[in-house]
Amino acid sequence: MVEDVVRTLGFLCMGSRLRRIGERLQADTQQVIDEAGLSIQAGQYPFLAAIDRAGPLTIGELAQAVGITQPGATRTIGQLLELGYVDIQPAPDDQRRRLVSLTDKGQDLINHSKKVIWPRIAAAVADLCGDLDGPILEQLAAIEDGLAAAPLARRSPAKEENA
Amino acid sequence: MVEDVVRTLGFLCMGSRLRRIGERLQADTQQVIDEAGLSIQAGQYPFLAAIDRAGPLTIGELAQAVGITQPGATRTIGQLLELGYVDIQPAPDDQRRRLVSLTDKGQDLINHSKKVIWPRIAAAVADLCGDLDGPILEQLAAIEDGLAAAPLARRSPAKEENA
DNA sequence: ATTTAATACATTACATGTTATATAACATGC
C-alpha cells in the first residue's frame, strides 16, 4: 500500500484532487446513465440542460453556460448534432452566430432524463455528500472514502436489487 | 449574461463542477510556479513529492500514490526523466519493475520548492478556502467566486506589491 | 463608402486523463 500523496499534501494539491474526484464522479455518473440505457455522455448533458432552461443559445453562450472554452463547446455541439439531439441555424440578425436548439428527440431525452435519470443521480450524489459539513479537505476525504465504499450506481434509489 | 448551468444544477453536475474548479486551481497554481521561474508542470509535482516522501518507487506505485492510471504515470515519468529530475533503473530483484528515484537536480528542485513555492501555494489555497465551512455546494460556490475575484497568484503572501 | 477593428465560430496543435492490449519477466503446477 502506497501513501496517497495528493491527499497527504492537502491544500497544496487541491487542484489535482478536485479534478481527480470530479473525474471519478463523472465516470460513476456515466455508469448510471449507461445502465439506464441512454446513449449520451455525462459531459454532454449540461449543454442540453442549458438549452432546455434558457431556450436556443449560441455556441458562445453555451460555452459560457457550461463553463468551458468555445472550442470545447463547438466540438460537443458537433457531437450532439451528429446524435440528432440538437439543431443548428444561423441567427437571423447576425450570420456569425449559430443558434443551437433542441430537436424533438433532444427534448424527449431531456424530459425523460428529468423524470428518471437526473433525480437518481442527484439523489446518489446527495447520499454521498449531502449531509457533509465542515472544512473542505475533510469533506473531500469523506467523499473519496464514500466513493471507494460504494460507487454512485450503488447509491441510486431506483437500483433496488431485491430478488 | 448566461446562467451557469453546472452551478445551477447542483448535485447533478457535481462531477463536472469539481473537475472545472480543479482545472482552474491547477492552472492558477501553474501560474505561481511559472512566476517563480521553475520549469515544471503542476501535475508533475506529486510524482516528485511521492518519491521525496517514500524513497524510490516503481511506476505502478507512483500511479497509485498519485491516483492516476499506470499509462498516465508512465508518460509523466518519461517527461520527468527527459527533464532530468528523475532516474530510472530496473529493480534488482525483479526486472519487470522500474524504480524511479530523484536525481540531484530533482532533489534540489524539491528542496527549493518546499522552502519557497509549496508554502506559497498552500497559503494561497488556504486563503481561498481554508476558513470555509458548511455544505459542500456552498463552499464550491464560494471558491468559484473567490477565484473570480482574485486568482491564486494574487493570494500568494510572497507576492507583496508594495512600491 | 471604404478601410479598420471587433466579434463569433472553426480549426489546429497540444496536454493529460482514460481503456484496451501487447510484451517481457516472474511464479506455479504438472
Place this chain on the structure above:
DNA sequence: GCATGTTATATAACATGTAATGTATTAAAT
C-alpha cells in the same frame, strides 16, 4: 523444466479540456 498464468510496464487509440490562430461577418470611423 516446460507450459501456463500473472504481473509490471509500454504502447496505441481515444476523450475532452486548453491556447493560439484563421476566417467570415458585423460595427465603427473617417
